[in-house]
Amino acid sequence: MKKTIYMPSSKNIEKAAKILEKNGLVAFPTETVYGLGASAISDEAVSKIYEIKKRPFHNPLIIHVASLEQAKNYGIFDYQAENLAQKFWPGPLTLLVNKSIGSRISSIATSNLQTVALRVPSHPVALEILKKYKKPIAAPSANLSGTVSATNASHVFDDFGDNIEMILDGDKCTHGIESTIVDVRSENIQILREGAITKDQIFKITKLELDAYDGHKILSPGQLEKHYSPKARVRINVKKPNADEYFITFGEKNNNNHVNTINLSSTGDLQKFAHRLYACLRDLDSMNIKKIAISPIPHQGIGRAINDRIKRASK
Numbered sequence: 001m002k003k004t005i006y007m008p009s010s011k012n013i014e015k016a017a018k019i020l021e022k023n024g025l026v027a028f029p030t031e032t033v034y035g036l037g038a039s040a041i042s043d044e045a046v047s048k049i050y051e052i053k054k055r056p057f058h059n060p061l062i063i064h065v066a067s068l069e070q071a072k073n074y075g076i077f078d079y080q081a082e083n084l085a086q087k088f089w090p091g092p093l094t095l096l097v098n099k100s101i102g103s104r105i106s107s108i109a110t111s112n113l114q115t116v117a118l119r120v121p122s123h124p125v126a127l128e129i130l131k132k133y134k135k136p137i138a139a140p141s142a143n144l145s146g147t148v149s150a151t152n153a154s155h156v157f158d159d160f161g162d163n164i165e166m167i168l169d170g171d172k173c174t175h176g177i178e179s180t181i182v183d184v185r186s187e188n189i190q191i192l193r194e195g196a197i198t199k200d201q202i203f204k205i206t207k208l209e210l211d212a213y214d215g216h217k218i219l220s221p222g223q224l225e226k227h228y229s230p231k232a233r234v235r236i237n238v239k240k241p242n243a244d245e246y247f248i249t250f251g252e253k254n255n256n257n258h259v260n261t262i263n264l265s266s267t268g269d270l271q272k273f274a275h276r277l278y279a280c281l282r283d284l285d286s287m288n289i290k291k292i293a294i295s296p297i298p299h300q301g302i303g304r305a306i307n308d309r310i311k312r313a314s315k
Helices: 010-021 043-053 079-088 124-133 153-163 199-206 270-286 303-313
Strands: 026-028 035-039 062-064 093-098 115-119 166-168 180-183 190-193 233-235 246-249 261-263 291-294
Touching (some): 035 043, 079 093, 246 270
Parallel strands (some): 026 166, 246 261
8 A cells, every 4th residue: 555545544533633633634535536635724735735736825625514404604505505514424525615604714725716615525434534633624626626536546646645644545536526616605506516316306406597606706626717627638528539549438429449438337327427537538648648538518417517627627
């Protein structure tokens, strides 16, 4: 096992909490992607995240908490916000709310905005750390800023090595794509980032039509124009790949004769496609592949999130 990668035993969970208490960094699995965690109430600790990721300070972080009750210490929850939290937490949904009075969340973590992005993850390792630490954890994806997110512990090590104190190995992430982010500060609910919780699922709870945010101001993570990008050049919505491209596709109909074809789900399962996408992009990077083509993805369900990621990756 590589240095700094640990199995998530009770002893190592306790060690992780102590590292966080001393303003150190701990990478851990969530059900979406691996997170790079630090104390959300410490400017010193949060600054380390930005520095090691080379992340711009105007890009705020998601704050992870152990429960809705804890979240209310840091953000203001109206009826719709609480309704969504009750339905989808723990889980891959992040809610953007106004900061509560006296919120101790570092202003660096929220990019000096009066809002905070909160989430309760469902991965048992993430929850154990949060319960042991008993304080909020700022945790963006555990990868260098702008690059492909990490979906296993080795991906995190590839980006940071032993420059972080601990990486907890919770195997592969269930969804393999980041959380949905919803702005619930008013009745005009907006999706700021598509993710594992779909627009249709949110509609069933709120009975409100949701529009994707089309503003230019960055309100939450995942809104940078170029993001989630491999080293290779990426073309999207490709039906016929060029001879020098690796072709990422799905479904039985797309088993073509192109030499370098990677079918991420021969049954056309977009959940499986999303689960495997980032690992595939990282594998191609490790092979020093220069050009990648991706077939058209249906813009429905989790396909909306996939299209968001590959569009940003192709910039």
